[in-house]
Amino acid sequence: MRTQGSHALLSPKSLSHAIHVLIGSTAFVASFACAATQAPVQTSWGTTAAEPSLPAASAVCTTLTARRTPVNGSLDASDADPSKSAPDTEDLQSAIDHCAVTGGAVKLVAVANGPSGFLSGPLTLRSGVTLWLDKNVTLFASRNPKDFDNGLGLCGIANKTDKVSCYALLNGNHVDNAGIVGEGIIDGRGGSLLTGGANKGLRSWWDVAYQTKTSSVTQHNPRLLNINGGNHFTLSGVTLQNSPNFHVVLDGMDDVLAWNVKILSPSLAYTVQGNACPKGTTPDAKTPATCFTPDTVKNTDGFDPGESTHVVLAYSYISTGDDHVAVKAGSGKGSQHLLFSHDHLYAGHGMSIGSETNTGVSDMTVEDLTVDGHDGSNSVGIRIKSDVSRGGAVSDVVYRGVCMRNVRQPLVFDAFYSSTKTKKSYPSFTGIEVHDFHDLGSVAYGGGQATFEAYASYPLRIVLDNVQFDGTQPTTYLKGHNGGPGTLPANTVFTLGPGPVSFAKAMEQKHGNGVSFDGAVTQSPAPRDCTSAFVPMSSVLATAPL
Structure with a gap:
C-alpha cells in the first residue's frame, strides 16, 4: 500500500503490520500479512514500490465459495440457456456493496476438490473494498450480450455506430483504496459463442470484433476491467484473460500499483499450443471460429493506464492481440510519472504510447x-x-x-x-x-x-x-x-x-x-x-x- 501524500509504498517489513492510508483527514486502516518475494522498485518520482501483501483474515468481510465446475477451463457446457447466463452476479455485488470493514475484502474461494468458478454479469467495485480471488478460482463473464448492454441495445454486434454500448465485467467510478488481488483468474470468455442477441449461436465476442477487420464497422464488446477516476488502486497476482475487448483500463487515476499480473488472450481454452490453429478454424467474419491466435483477437489491449499518474507495472506478463501496454493522453491532465519494471511481453503490439x-x-x-x-x-x-x-x-x-x-x-x-x-x-x-x-x-x-x-x-x-x-x-x-x-x-x-x-x-x-x-x-x-x-x-x- 502507499501513503497518499508521497505515493510511497511501505517497506516489506512494514507491510506485515497494520498500515494507515490517509484519505483527506480520515485514516484508512488495513491489516496485511505476507513477506515480499520480489525486489522493490524505485520510481522516478522518489518513492519505492514493493510487492503488495494479501489482506489479513480480519479484513475479510465476506467469503464466497465458487459453485461452478469448469471443464477444460470453460463453462460453455453449463450456460447455454441465456436466462441462466449470470447466476452469481447478485451474490457477488451484494458482498461488495455490504462490505462494512474498513479496508475490507471480499474473498472468493474454490471448493476443496479443485478448480471452480463464478459466473457473473457486470459488477461495480467500491472504494475501500478489495476483491480477493483465491487460487483455483475463476470469475467467468457471462456470454449473453444482454447482461452487459447499457441500454442502447447494441452490445454484441458490430455496426456503424461508435457509441459505447457495453458495461465492463468489472466497473468503477472514482474508486479509492481498492484493488483486485490473489492467484485467481478473471476470464472474459471472448471466444465463446454468444447466447443472446442478433449473434446468438453465430458469433463469439472475438468473431464480432473480427468484423472490424473485414468491413468498416465498430465492435460493441465489453472490457474486462474499466475504472474511471480514483486513487490508490492495486492489482496483484491475478490473471486477466480472454477479454472481449481491452483487458485493463484505469483512466484518470492516481497511484496505481500492478504487480505480478498476468494478461493473456487467447488462452488454451480457445487455441492450441503455440497458437498453431489448423487452417479454416480461425475467424473469417462469416462463420464462427473454433480456434484463435493473437492476430485474430482484435483490440484486446493488455494494460491501458489512460490519463493516470504515479503508475507502476512490475514483474508482469502480457500476451494479447493488440498493445501489451498503451499509455494514452486524450483528455484531462495527460499521463505523467509511470514506471514499467521487470516485465515480460509476448505476442502483441508492444510497449506503446499513443495513439492519443x-x-x-x-x-x-x-x-x-x-x-x-x-x-x-x-x-x-x-x-x-x-x-x-x-x-x-x-x-x-x-x-x-x-x-x-x-x-x-x-x-x-x-x-x-x-x-x-x-x-x-x-x-x-x-x-x-x-x-x-x-x-x-x-x-x-x-x-x-x-x-x-x-x-x-x-x-x-x-x-x-x-x-x-x-x-x-x-x-x-x-x-x-x-x-x-x-x-x-x-x-x-x-x-x-x-x-x-x-x-x-x-x-x-x-x-x-x-x-x-x-x-x-x-x-x-x-x-x-x-x-x-x-x-x-x-x-x-x-x-x-x-
Missing part, C-alpha cells in the same frame, strides 16, 4: 523489459505512435535494459501513425532515450524494421546508447506512410552514444530529410546480457499456449 497524446505524456521509465514476439506478423517491441488529429507532447521517456527477439518491428517512433484529414495538434516526441537495448533477431523477419518519423517543425529527438542487433540489422531506410515524408528516417535528431549503435552507419549513409547525428560513441560495452531473460509464459501461467 493530445494532453501529453511525460516522465515514463521502462526498465528491464523482455519482449519475445514469437514472430507474429503484427509483433512490435517499443513504440510511440500518434498523428496530427490527436498529437501532443511526449517527453522524457527512457527505455533502459531491453532484451528482445522474434519481433517484426522492434523500434517504432511514428508521428504519422494514422491517415487523417483532421488537423488539431501536432505530435512532438522529445527527450526519448534508449539505453542497453539488445535484439537477438527474428527467424521470420531478421532484424525487423525500425521506424523514425516526425514532422519537420516537431522533430523526433532521441538518444540511442548501446543499441545492438545480432546478425541482420533492422531496416531503417523505409518509405513514409500516411502522408508523411517520402523516405525514412525523417525529421529526427539522433544523439548516438556513448555506447555503440549497430545500425547507425547504415542510417548515416541513407536517410530522408531533416536528419542529423549528434553525440559520439566513446565506449564499447558488450551487448546487454539476455542469457536468462526469456522465459516461456506457460512457466508462469498454465493457461498460456506460448
Whole structure:
C-alpha cells in the first residue's frame, strides 16, 4: 500500500503490520500479512514500490465459495440457456456493496476438490473494498450480450455506430483504496459463442470484433476491467484473460500499483499450443471460429493506464492481440510519472504510447523489459505512435535494459501513425532515450524494421546508447506512410552514444530529410546480457499456449 501524500509504498517489513492510508483527514486502516518475494522498485518520482501483501483474515468481510465446475477451463457446457447466463452476479455485488470493514475484502474461494468458478454479469467495485480471488478460482463473464448492454441495445454486434454500448465485467467510478488481488483468474470468455442477441449461436465476442477487420464497422464488446477516476488502486497476482475487448483500463487515476499480473488472450481454452490453429478454424467474419491466435483477437489491449499518474507495472506478463501496454493522453491532465519494471511481453503490439497524446505524456521509465514476439506478423517491441488529429507532447521517456527477439518491428517512433484529414495538434516526441537495448533477431523477419518519423517543425529527438542487433540489422531506410515524408528516417535528431549503435552507419549513409547525428560513441560495452531473460509464459501461467 502507499501513503497518499508521497505515493510511497511501505517497506516489506512494514507491510506485515497494520498500515494507515490517509484519505483527506480520515485514516484508512488495513491489516496485511505476507513477506515480499520480489525486489522493490524505485520510481522516478522518489518513492519505492514493493510487492503488495494479501489482506489479513480480519479484513475479510465476506467469503464466497465458487459453485461452478469448469471443464477444460470453460463453462460453455453449463450456460447455454441465456436466462441462466449470470447466476452469481447478485451474490457477488451484494458482498461488495455490504462490505462494512474498513479496508475490507471480499474473498472468493474454490471448493476443496479443485478448480471452480463464478459466473457473473457486470459488477461495480467500491472504494475501500478489495476483491480477493483465491487460487483455483475463476470469475467467468457471462456470454449473453444482454447482461452487459447499457441500454442502447447494441452490445454484441458490430455496426456503424461508435457509441459505447457495453458495461465492463468489472466497473468503477472514482474508486479509492481498492484493488483486485490473489492467484485467481478473471476470464472474459471472448471466444465463446454468444447466447443472446442478433449473434446468438453465430458469433463469439472475438468473431464480432473480427468484423472490424473485414468491413468498416465498430465492435460493441465489453472490457474486462474499466475504472474511471480514483486513487490508490492495486492489482496483484491475478490473471486477466480472454477479454472481449481491452483487458485493463484505469483512466484518470492516481497511484496505481500492478504487480505480478498476468494478461493473456487467447488462452488454451480457445487455441492450441503455440497458437498453431489448423487452417479454416480461425475467424473469417462469416462463420464462427473454433480456434484463435493473437492476430485474430482484435483490440484486446493488455494494460491501458489512460490519463493516470504515479503508475507502476512490475514483474508482469502480457500476451494479447493488440498493445501489451498503451499509455494514452486524450483528455484531462495527460499521463505523467509511470514506471514499467521487470516485465515480460509476448505476442502483441508492444510497449506503446499513443495513439492519443493530445494532453501529453511525460516522465515514463521502462526498465528491464523482455519482449519475445514469437514472430507474429503484427509483433512490435517499443513504440510511440500518434498523428496530427490527436498529437501532443511526449517527453522524457527512457527505455533502459531491453532484451528482445522474434519481433517484426522492434523500434517504432511514428508521428504519422494514422491517415487523417483532421488537423488539431501536432505530435512532438522529445527527450526519448534508449539505453542497453539488445535484439537477438527474428527467424521470420531478421532484424525487423525500425521506424523514425516526425514532422519537420516537431522533430523526433532521441538518444540511442548501446543499441545492438545480432546478425541482420533492422531496416531503417523505409518509405513514409500516411502522408508523411517520402523516405525514412525523417525529421529526427539522433544523439548516438556513448555506447555503440549497430545500425547507425547504415542510417548515416541513407536517410530522408531533416536528419542529423549528434553525440559520439566513446565506449564499447558488450551487448546487454539476455542469457536468462526469456522465459516461456506457460512457466508462469498454465493457461498460456506460448
